[in-house]
Amino acid sequence: MATLRGLSDSNCAEIDNLGRFAVEQHNKKENAVLEFARVVKAQEQLVAGTLHHLTIEVIDAVFGCLYGSIAYCALLTGSLNSGGHSPGWKEVPVHDPAVQHAANHAITSIQQRSNSLLPYVLQEILHAKAEVIDEFEKYNMLLKVKRGEKEEKFNVEVHRKKESGFLLNHMEQDHSKC
Template structure:
């Protein structure tokens, strides 16, 4: 009996050491696996290409984000920018969504383009302005007489392609959609989704014509229209012609 008790007491510390050793090894493996997964998860969360926003550039959600960006900029810089519209909207999947917005706003009575980045985490109710700056004029040119080839004493150069997101093109497109709505008997309003492509012609100084293909939405139905809008010397727009495009 004494020999058995002595044997048990001798073996007990050996088993105790084994129990302490194995869980430690398992825990280390578990920690390594967990860290690797966490690192991979963070990498996946942060990596994402910039793409066109799923919603329209003038959707309520995107417009709210743009207004938020302008307001945040005004608060931080003690500025008085007045939001006009969203010219272009893209998004990037990060830990949430990073919205890249091109915004038209009025500063000291003049319309200018600005680029903003707004980071959103919907599940946390989190929204933060990451960046707000004036857009590069070279990247976002405005339609001018020289762009259209108008020359003093020269003849009109004809139609020339212009950027669809140009402020004047967007103003002409919005005027066309507004005119379309006024002529419609439908209770559902037309909403401008996109200027697919645009051309402009300078007739005389400050008098231009815009020929555009517009993608619009009414309710759940999307349609395309060809529109020609004229701009007079006072800067006022008038719809000259508009028809459905079935191409």
């Protein structure tokens, strides 16, 4: 596996979310009942995406005592690097923290553009793709949202210049059944 930027310490706000996700995945795989306590150590390595190396402190949920720590390694593509990789849209995991942030930004923007008094609440990211062009990341997502009792779907495209904020570039309501 080629290193594009070497191994560095992570100090990203999404690390706790990634840690919680890692514990959920561990519990499913091992049929365990562990609870996330904290991330002890986090490093990231840029490859075709971002490879996260986490050491996570967990609690045995059955006995309520400190279990120890588990190691978790995940390749997330929300911070794709286009150098040396084929251009175009790539499928990305909906649980990727960058995808989650893009979706949350889209919901906030949809709410701001709406004249509805009922808030839009993100229910689920149904599908996500990402593309990197030069310094821009683009996220194309299908979002399932709820507004009051009504469920709706939106196709959205969110852009982010690296090291900058998100911008909702396009949105349209998807009229297929929820």
